[in-house]
Amino acid sequence: MARYDKGHRDTTRRHILDVASAQFRESGIAAVGLAGIMAEAGLTNGAFYTHFASKEDLVREVLCDALERREQRHKDNLENGVPVETTIRDYLSPRHRDAAATGCPTAALVSEIARHPKTTRDAFTGKMSDIIALMAAQMRDGAAAERRRRAISVYATMVGALQLSRAVNDRKLSEEILENAVEAALTLANRP
Template sequence: MRYEKGHKDATRRRIVEVASKQLRKDGVGASGVAGLMASAGLTHGGFYSHFSSKDALIEEALRDAIEQVRTWIGAVVDANENKFEAIVRAYLSPYHRDNPETGCVAGALAPEIARHSPVVREMFTKSIVEHIEVLAGLLPASATPEARRSVATAIIAGTTGMIQLARAVDDEELSDKILEDGIAACLSLARAISA
């Protein structure tokens, strides 16, 4: 059976999109090839005509997820006057907490990435460095570049832990409080470096 030109590329793209979401939602360990292919509406047997291994798919799916987060952050920055606060509020929002499949790779997968291949870890590291630079650039210019990067690093590490805790607890009120307190702490830290 012959397919239209571009069919294989479109199918590969569908697999990557499904994997990008499923990895963030369920984790790398819980996302088997058979389940990913079924979620994409494809058979397990077709996987190897698109990817050489599960690791190859994970690399591409994480690259896709990182690009989605980059686009999300860019949209938040572009749509708001107080760009720093808008990013913090978007990241520590109930929506982000409740939809890990469309959210931050670090918040969903950091512990698993730490145990993954050097290629995946390098890609993840580059994205974290980029996010630190973006956030540092939104902090008060009255602080030194080193102070802004230091605070940006602390905020990224803190918000990643906060979103993980907010997702992990089984008490919705506590989860909301973690998010609210996290926002207040980040805004306070940002104000403190300009004092």
């Protein structure tokens, strides 16, 4: 049996997560098979089970990892005093719309997550709560409960608009969806 360098297992696991994350976000969870993930990762199908118990285990890990990265972006924005307007405009940009494989996992996968087992939905729910709390903290005006309410509305607007802008095949309409959603999200975010 071949011996691997220290850290090889972690590096291989990270690589599988990255490949699966991009494929899930680009094509959807149901459309992506383990064989395709492992082939793109340059590994055998059997190697998958060294790292994950099942496809659902992989889905949950991908979600948590991708949402933790998104959460870190929100933390960085908060720590660096980035205004909520910048966060909204960045999220609802044509660049983000066109980069589903590396973009927000919520917009790419939320409709499928609703059909997954409770453990996956629990992990998703926890991360959503964290992201909403960070968005609320980014809003400066109003009591905490009011900022949370507005953050939920803003985030729901952002996710839904990004999904719609990706779904339509009319580029002009897609741009209109993004532009109008920016205005609506800013109105919600800045409402006293």
